[in-house]
Amino acid sequence: MLPKNRKRALVLSGGGGRGAYHVGALRFLHEHEWFPDVVVGTSIGAVNGAALASGHSAQSLWALWRRLRTEHVQKPNLNPLKNHFLLDTAPLRETLMEDGWLDFGRINSAEARVHLRLTATEVDTGKLFVYGNSPDIFPSQTQIAPLTIDHIIASCSIPLIYPATKLDGHVFWDGATVSNTPLGAAIDAGAEDIVVVLMTPWGESQQTAVPLPENILQAASLALDWALLASFRADLKMFRRVNEYVKLKIQNARLQTMLAEVRQQIAQEGAAERYADLNQDGIPDVFEQDLRIIPDPVIFAPSQPIPAEQIVSYTLEGHERMYEMGYEDAKRAWSAAGRIVEGGQSS
Numbered sequence: 001m002l003p004k005n006r007k008r009a010l011v012l013s014g015g016g017g018r019g020a021y022h023v024g025a026l027r028f029l030h031e032h033e034w035f036p037d038v039v040v041g042t043s044i045g046a047v048n049g050a051a052l053a054s055g056h057s058a059q060s061l062w063a064l065w066r067r068l069r070t071e072h073v074q075k076p077n078l079n080p081l082k083n084h085f086l087l088d089t090a091p092l093r094e095t096l097m098e099d100g101w102l103d104f105g106r107i108n109s110a111e112a113r114v115h116l117r118l119t120a121t122e123v124d125t126g127k128l129f130v131y132g133n134s135p136d137i138f139p140s141q142t143q144i145a146p147l148t149i150d151h152i153i154a155s156c157s158i159p160l161i162y163p164a165t166k167l168d169g170h171v172f173w174d175g176a177t178v179s180n181t182p183l184g185a186a187i188d189a190g191a192e193d194i195v196v197v198l199m200t201p202w203g204e205s206q207q208t209a210v211p212l213p214e215n216i217l218q219a220a221s222l223a224l225d226w227a228l229l230a231s232f233r234a235d236l237k238m239f240r241r242v243n244e245y246v247k248l249k250i251q252n253a254r255l256q257t258m259l260a261e262v263r264q265q266i267a268q269e270g271a272a273e274r275y276a277d278l279n280q281d282g283i284p285d286v287f288e289q290d291l292r293i294i295p296d297p298v299i300f301a302p303s304q305p306i307p308a309e310q311i312v313s314y315t316l317e318g319h320e321r322m323y324e325m326g327y328e329d330a331k332r333a334w335s336a337a338g339r340i341v342e343g344g345q346s347s
Helices: 016-031 044-053 058-067 090-098 149-155 183-189 216-265 316-336
Strands: 008-012 038-042 115-122 128-132 165-167 170-174 193-197 298-300
Touching: 008 016, 008 044, 008 183, 016 044, 016 058, 016 193, 016 316, 038 044, 038 183, 044 058, 044 115, 044 149, 058 316, 090 149, 115 149, 115 183, 128 183, 149 165, 149 170, 183 193, 298 316
Parallel strands: 008 038, 008 193, 038 115, 193 298
Antiparallel strands: 115 128, 115 170, 165 170
């Protein structure tokens, strides 16, 4: 059933065959009784997010990933120069519809497990579209419509690698083309406790050191990782600026509180009622309307780049490696954020 509480949001980035990383992170969260109310998914994050909305748990989703192979996702395009893409995603469409990944009847009903948000990029304008199975709490541009397999495939349409997808009379590429981890969609939905799962190395105060590329494939992989990460950095920067603005408004409200106290002292009629502080936080309730400071998201991310070939490769060995990496990186980030890790702190 759609959660009434929307405090917790899970933002799942794109990354193709790296997607088992999400599932390892999800297993860690479930073990720590952290269950999302909102899931925002881009590309393979849209697939995993839709599976969660369909009722899957970390355990059942991992069972699906363990069976997933490259031929279940893509096949070679026999005429890439004419069609402008290298691989055909027709197998992915069939896999998602027939192998138990998705239940659109549930996704589009009050029985959906989470408030789901999917992203896709309009090819001719570069505009990011956000599609959802429920209205947002705050004003937004989210498109509320019955979600379909076309929405999922559109979000997965990596430019040049996979074909663009037609949807509602428009043509779309992968949402990661312009925003790999859209924080705004989670905030608009009403979330305050946000976990972001990246599949790109993340470092803020000091850039994570990675080995220099030694060949053209490694160079292309690193360039793609940094391009995807740039959109998240921009989102996080805006997120923090909004929080600073809210803090300034609260500081101003505190000054208004002092003024209210002075007015009470001179017995101004109605002052006590007007500037009442029923929640006893030091700020008159009249000044707190629509003010909220959201803590920084907890960010799960690998410490080193994941090889580029993992994006288009789906093997059991690769899935197991990503799954374990996602779990361990989640454990490390959870501890670094000051949260309790069951069974002891991460090293």
